[in-house]
Amino acid sequence: MINVKRLVLDVLKPHHPNALEFAHAIAATGPDCRVQVTVLEVDEKTETLRVEVTGSALDFGRVHEAIGQCGGSLHSIDEVEVCSDGGA
Amino acid sequence: MHWLHRARLWLDITRSQGIARRYFVVNGFDGALTMLGLIMGFAISGASDLSVVLNACLGAAIALGVSGVSSAYVSEAAERRKALAELEAAMGKELGDSAHGHAARWVPLLIALVNGAAPLFISLFILLPLWLARAGVALPWLPLHTALGCAVVAVFLLGVFLGRVSGQHWLRSGLQTLFIALLTMGLVLLLE
Numbered sequence: 001m002i003n004v005k006r007l008v009l010d011v012l013k014p015h016h017p018n019a020l021e022f023a024h025a026i027a028a029t030g031p032d033c034r035v036q037v038t039v040l041e042v043d044e045k046t047e048t049l050r051v052e053v054t055g056s057a058l059d060f061g062r063v064h065e066a067i068g069q070c071g072g073s074l075h076s077i078d079e080v081e082v083c084s085d086g087g088a
Numbered sequence: 089m090h091w092l093h094r095a096r097l098w099l100d101i102t103r104s105q106g107i108a109r110r111y112f113v114v115n116g117f118d119g120a121l122t123m124l125g126l127i128m129g130f131a132i133s134g135a136s137d138l139s140v141v142l143n144a145c146l147g148a149a150i151a152l153g154v155s156g157v158s159s160a161y162v163s164e165a166a167e168r169r170k171a172l173a174e175l176e177a178a179m180g181k182e183l184g185d186s187a188h189g190h191a192a193r194w195v196p197l198l199i200a201l202v203n204g205a206a207p208l209f210i211s212l213f214i215l216l217p218l219w220l221a222r223a224g225v226a227l228p229w230l231p232l233h234t235a236l237g238c239a240v241v242a243v244f245l246l247g248v249f250l251g252r253v254s255g256q257h258w259l260r261s262g263l264q265t266l267f268i269a270l271l272t273m274g275l276v277l278l279l280e
Contacts, residue, residue: 013179014101014179016102021097069185069186070187071101
């Protein structure tokens with residue numbers, strides 16, 4: 001079993017919900033999900049974010065869905081950390 | 089997600105709380121002053137048949153409610169569709185399944201309900217003494233005078249609410265709207 005431990009995502013989203021509400025929505029996708037959002041660029045109607053999600057077994061599908069529910073668009077997966085069962 | 093939480097999220101992302109609040113006060117004020125004017129008109133005409141007064145006032149209250157719902161829905165739906173289309177253009181994707189899409193569909197309805205319910209319920213509150221009198225409940229004053237008192241109280245409370253929203257002292261704001269109610273009553277009295 002391969003578990004996703006860490007994801008770094010490039011996301012474009014509308015101004016609302018704000019970064020805090022956006023992080024809350026992603027954190028709600030897993031029991032020990034830790035989310036760090038960095039706003040990289042702000043345009044008239046949108047903002048570009050670097051979203052770092054860490055947890056023991058992240059569900060990428062749910063994270064992607066949460067981003068979509070907030071009106072966000074996943075542009076790229078910039079970093080991934082996975083490990084198999086028994087791994088560090 | 090609980091429906092109340094969803095409604096709050098939709099109002100938040102469309103920044104519509106202020107619009108709903110404004111509609112509540114504006115149309116609620118319309119309802120209260122319309123009832124005040126109607127009841128004053130009946131009072132100075134010496135109307136004694138409560139059924140006629142009630143039916144006329146109820147008709148006006150229902151019309152205000154329907155007008156509030158329909159006008160707000162039509163205008164808000166157009167505004168939300170426009171805002172969603174602009175956001176979709178900026179995002180480069182459709183947002184129909186996102187919270188923004190849901191908000192564009194539901195927020196106009198929520199705002200329309202607030203806009204229609206405010207004058208309807210405030211009018212029903214003002215008409216309460218007339219109902220009670222018709223049902224045989226003894227009132228401390230004449231039914232039309234009691235209803236006028238309810239209208240004045242409703243207008244004052246709307247002012248207090250406005251004061252709380254704007255950060256103005258509640259009494260000052262309440263007295264301002266009370267003055268408008270008294271002015272309306274004075275103008276109707278000129279008909280006599």
